[in-house]
Amino acid sequence: xxxxxxxxxxxxxxxxxxxxxxxxxxxxxxxxxxxxPQQGTRLALLGALGLVGLxxxxxxxxxxxxYILLSTLLALPLTLLFAIGLVSALSSPKAxxxxxxxxxxxFLPRPLLGVLQTVLPLPKWVxxxxxxxxxxxxxxxxxxTLLLIWCACCIGHWLSRxxxxxxxxLPISVALALVDIFTVFGGGVVTQATHAPKGQAVLQKxxxxxxxxxxxxxxxxxxxxxxxxxxxxxxxxxxxxxCFQRLGMSLRAYRATIIALxxxxxxxxxxxxxxxxxxxxxxxxxxxxxxxxxxxxxxxRSERFALLYAGLALVVFLGLAIYFLHK
Numbered sequence: 156x157x158x159x160x161x162x163x164x165x166x167x168x169x170x171x172x173x174x175x176x177x178x179x180x181x182x183x184x185x186x187x188x189x190x191x192p193q194q195g196t197r198l199a200l201l202g203a204l205g206l207v208g209l210x211x212x213x214x215x216x217x218x219x220x221x222y223i224l225l226s227t228l229l230a231l232p233l234t235l236l237f238a239i240g241l242v243s244a245l246s247s248p249k250a251x252x253x254x255x256x257x258x259x260x261x262f263l264p265r266p267l268l269g270v271l272q273t274v275l276p277l278p279k280w281v282x283x284x285x286x287x288x289x290x291x292x293x294x295x296x297x298x299x300t301l302l303l304i305w306c307a308c309c310i311g312h313w314l315s316r317x318x319x320x321x322x323x324x325l326p327i328s329v330a331l332a333l334v335d336i337f338t339v340f341g342g343g344v345v346t347q348a349t350h351a352p353k354g355q356a357v358l359q360k361x362x363x364x365x366x367x368x369x370x371x372x373x374x375x376x377x378x379x380x381x382x383x384x385x386x387x388x389x390x391x392x393x394x395x396x397x398c399f400q401r402l403g404m405s406l407r408a409y410r411a412t413i414i415a416l417x418x419x420x421x422x423x424x425x426x427x428x429x430x431x432x433x434x435x436x437x438x439x440x441x442x443x444x445x446x447x448x449x450x451x452x453x454x455x456r457s458e459r460f461a462l463l464y465a466g467l468a469l470v471v472f473l474g475l476a477i478y479f480l481h482k
Contacts, residue, residue: 189410190409195243198239202234202240203301207295207297234304243400245397246401254309258306264284265285268285314394316401321451322454328395329466331441335438336473388436392416
């Protein structure tokens with residue numbers, strides 16, 4: 156016998172059995188994007204036009220340290236806004252794939268051929284593939300920097316698809332910061348390229364020259380210091396913001412992340428400029444990412460121990476690498 160209240164299989168007036176009531180399938184709720192693609196496109200265009208205008212304006216500024224510092228500090232926020240807006244504009248797989256192909260075709264031949272040229276004799280006709288890059292760089296001030304950021308953002312966006320949860324950003328941030336510290340201070344590529352004697356570390360210097368974005372300084376006179384932002388810095392800025400876009404973040408937290416990143420990196424860059432020193436840029440980026448997402452980092456007991464062991468292993472590995480490189 157069926158229960159008195161169960162009428163799902165009772166016959167109807169014409170004798171046919173009524174079908175069981177089926178609950179509608181639960182639909183997965185998509186996380187809202189803090190910055191829609193249309194707004195991201197406008198932000199990227201604003202940053203790109205602002206950077207081109209700054210390159211044009213820098214040629215007419217006096218070659219004093221104040222104006223050099225001013226133009227450099229203005230360039231950094233514009234490049235970051237361009238990168239963040241571009242990440243949002245590339246939210247769809249089709250747009251990301253198209254931009255990846257175009258950015259690779261326009262930018263990558265130059266650094267690849269520049270590095271290969273240091274180890275292999277290349278015929279001159281091979282360098283014809285770099286013609287679009289040099290034409291854009293010649294007629295549009297700052298185009299080389301924008302192409303570098305465009306390519307880095309595409310790679311960072313693809314890498315962000317490997318991240319499934321926001322709590323994965325904590326170990327990633329810590330690992331990137333430690334590796335960047337080793338790269339700058341512990342004998343990595345930056346150290347070898349900047350401190351190697353003349354005639355040595357040619358490959359490292361060629362890679363550094365082609366994979367850095369020169370921030371504009373005064374075009375008249377010699378600038379006391381040429382600051383550079385690395386390809387990897389823009390790549391991981393794009394990586395983190397693509398994770399924020401895909402995994403979901405409140406608009407308030409998203410804006411707070413942008414403001415904190417702009418303030419911290421601008422102060423960081425001013426310190427580098429004034430004291431003429433090399434500092435790892437991924438460290439302040441990692442600090443901002445960890446601080447903003449701290450409440451999302453909730454781990455089980457086993458996950459905490461796994462992170463602890465992995466962190467200790469990374470520190471030991473980098474320590475041994477520094478020891479043997481300086482031995």
